[in-house]
Amino acid sequence: MRxxxxxxxxxxxxTTFRGCYPNGPEYNSDFDLVYTNYSxxxxxxxxxxxxxxxxxxxLTGDVVTNPGSPPSMLSSTYSTVILNQLKQNMQQCxxxxxxxxxxxxxxxxxxxxxxxxxYYYYDWGYWGWWYPGYSNGWGWYxxxxxxxxxxxxxxxxxxxxxxxxxxxxxxxxxxxVPVVWVSILNGxxxxxxxxxxxxxxxxxxxxxTQSPYLKH
Amino acid sequence: xxxxxxxxxxxxxxMGASAQHNSFMASYPVSFPMGDLHSYINKPGFxxxxxxxxxxxxxxxxxxxxxxxxVFYQHVTKQEYKDGxxxxxxxxxxxxxxxxxxxxxxxxxxxGSKAAYPxxxxxxxxxxxxxxxxxxxxxxxxxxxxxxxxxxxxxDLQFSHHESLFFAAKYFWNFNTSSLDGQSWLSLNMGxxxxx
Numbered sequence: 001m002r003x004x005x006x007x008x009x010x011x012x013x014x015t016t017f018r019g020c021y022p023n024g025p026e027y028n029s030d031f032d033l034v035y036t037n038y039s040x041x042x043x044x045x046x047x048x049x050x051x052x053x054x055x056x057x058x059l060t061g062d063v064v065t066n067p068g069s070p071p072s073m074l075s076s077t078y079s080t081v082i083l084n085q086l087k088q089n090m091q092q093c094x095x096x097x098x099x100x101x102x103x104x105x106x107x108x109x110x111x112x113x114x115x116x117x118x119y120y121y122y123d124w125g126y127w128g129w130w131y132p133g134y135s136n137g138w139g140w141y142x143x144x145x146x147x148x149x150x151x152x153x154x155x156x157x158x159x160x161x162x163x164x165x166x167x168x169x170x171x172x173x174x175x176x177v178p179v180v181w182v183s184i185l186n187g188x189x190x191x192x193x194x195x196x197x198x199x200x201x202x203x204x205x206x207x208x209t210q211s212p213y214l215k216h
Numbered sequence: 217x218x219x220x221x222x223x224x225x226x227x228x229x230x231m232g233a234s235a236q237h238n239s240f241m242a243s244y245p246v247s248f249p250m251g252d253l254h255s256y257i258n259k260p261g262f263x264x265x266x267x268x269x270x271x272x273x274x275x276x277x278x279x280x281x282x283x284x285x286x287v288f289y290q291h292v293t294k295q296e297y298k299d300g301x302x303x304x305x306x307x308x309x310x311x312x313x314x315x316x317x318x319x320x321x322x323x324x325x326x327x328g329s330k331a332a333y334p335x336x337x338x339x340x341x342x343x344x345x346x347x348x349x350x351x352x353x354x355x356x357x358x359x360x361x362x363x364x365x366x367x368x369x370x371x372d373l374q375f376s377h378h379e380s381l382f383f384a385a386k387y388f389w390n391f392n393t394s395s396l397d398g399q400s401w402l403s404l405n406m407g408x409x410x411x412x
Contacts, residue, residue, distance in 0.1 A: 023291065024309055024350070033306040033352035040301055155353055186352055210296050210303040 029199050031155075032187035034206045042164060042180040044213050047105035049098045050090055051165075056082050059113040059159070074112045077193060078200065082110050082158060085201045089208040094216030106162050106180065114156040114189050156189040158200065160207070181214070183207040239278070241268040241382065243407025247286045250387075252397035256290075256347070257310050263287035266405060270322060278322045282339065282366075286388075286403065288312040309350040312399060316343045316388055318366050331374050339366040343390050345399045360396040365389045370405075378411040 025031055038044075056079035058072040073079065086108055087097055098104050128134045162181035185203040189196065208214060247261040264287055270280030292308040320339020327334065343364045349356040370384030384405040390398040 023289065025307070030307045031352050033304060033354075035302065035304045037302040188353070206294075206305050210305055 028188045028191045028195060029202075032185070032199060032203055034203050034210065035184040035186070036182065036207050036211050038181045038211065038213060039178065042178075044180070045216060047166075048094075048216070049096045049102070049104045049106075050162075051098055051100040051102070051104035051107045052083060052086060053100075053109065054083065055079055056158075057109075057111045059111050078112070078196070079110075081197050081200050082112075082204065085204040086110065086160065089205055090214075093208060093214045095214075104165050107165050109161045109163065111159045111161075112156060113159070114154055116154050154189040155187065158185040158203075159183075160185075160204075181211065183211075237272050238412045239268075239270045239272075239409050240412055241270065241407055241409045242266070243268075243382070243384070243405040245284065245286060245386075245403035245405045247288065247401045247403040249288060250400045250402055253288070253312065253399040253401055256399075257288045257312060259288070259290050261286055261288040261312075261401070263289070264403075266316075266403075266407070273321075276324050276326065278324070280320065280322070282316065282318040282320070282341075284316045286312075286314045286316070286401065288314075288401075304351075306352045311346075311348045311350075313346040314343050314388075314399060314401075315345075316364060316366070317341045318364065320366065322368075322370075324372065333372040333374070335370045335372060337368040337370070339368070340364065341366070343388060343399070345390070345396060347396060347399070358396050360393040362390040362393055362396070362398055364391070372409060380409045382407055382409050 055070075056074040058074045060072055064071060074082075090108070091097065100107065128136075160183040161179045164178045164180045167178050183204075185200070185207065187199065187203070243266045245261075245264045245266055247264060249257050249260070264285050266282060266284035268280050268282040270278040272278055288311070290310045292310060294305060294307050296303055296305045318339040318341035320337055320341075322335050322337035324333045324335040341364050343362050345360050345362055347358045366386055366388050368384050368386040370382055372380050372382045374380040382405075384407075386403045386405060388401050388403065390400045392398045
């Protein structure tokens with residue numbers, strides 16, 4: 001009986017600790033988020049035509065130093081995927097693609113940004129107890145090289161704006177163009193190009209699925 | 217919180233007043249979410265552990281302290297969440313880690329059987345609840361100390377004079393706090409009790 005008692009006790013302990021680690025994301029797509037928002041004042045159903053640039057702007061910072069010249073662009077591999085998917089979804093919603101000089105009702109602008117998140121950094125506070133002259137806010141850097149145990153992931157966003165091209169006299173004043181719909185696709189920029197392409201297409205379609213007001 | 221401290225003092229005071237058979241209990245809980253917790257995670261939690269130390273007050277009555285850890289988890293496939301004109305779609309991973317600290321008493325019924333003892337108990341205390349929602353690359357996190365009432369029913373099956381197997385149903389009735397609604401659950405525990 002004592003052996004049985006110990007066996008049962010061991011079973012409880014093993015069962016408990018085996019189950020202490022809940023599952024988490026398995027695939028890159030598990031990290032994908034699709035955000036949309038819109039102006040409820042804008043009459044989407046009364047607009048028919050849209051225009052689209054032939055490139056996707058790569059956001060590299062907050063300030064554009066030379067607004068007159070083209071900024072960095074996303075590689076054609078992914079910009080073609082984004083622009084083709086936007087065209088397809090807009091046309092499926094009943095919109096007609098026109099040239100930007102043909103007086104479109106709205107213009108779609110797509111941008112992308114990526115961030116590299118490094119793991120080798122650890123907080124300076126670990127050495128604050130000993131390091132001479134330690135001060136809050138200090139951090140490590142590795143001049144001209146990286147330590148061997150670098151681990152990182154890249155996250156990225158595609159930011160799509162729909163601007164109202166017909167409202168010339170903006171209530172906010174000249175030069176303020178109303179953005180009537182936005183979508184942000186956010187997730188990991190990891191995996192093969194086929195996987196990333198598939199996720200971009202799926203997520204742009206999701207943005208339209210969760211924006212039924214765009215459909216005519 | 218004052219009630220918790222009072223109960224703790226009563227329980228600890230009564231422990232010192234007796235020199236009879238004390239017991240240590242360890243159990244594995246399967247927990248079923250209730251109320252607001254059920255609307256957040258509707259799957260039972262199969263992860264957790266519970267420990268109790270009970271001091272004999274009389275042949276039938278015990279006062280004791282329980283600490284535990286209950287984990288709830290649910291993978292929510294891609295869904296759309298709306299807030300006004302905004303919509304967000306994504307996969308969610310929802311986690312609750314709850315750590316009850318309960319003081320209370322148990323009454324064992326002597327039914328004539330020398331091997332099986334039904335018992336009933338009541339306890340009160342606090343539960344530290346951590347609620348984390350992983351949504352894309354982001355996490356929404358809340359935590360709270362919640363007041364808890366915990367009634368229980370159980371059956372103690374003795375293997376020997378010092379060792380027994382027990383089954384218990386416990387209801388952790390947690391009260392709302394300003395940051396988080398009460399995260400209540402019903403747990404079915406299987407465990408071992410050792411007389412000390």
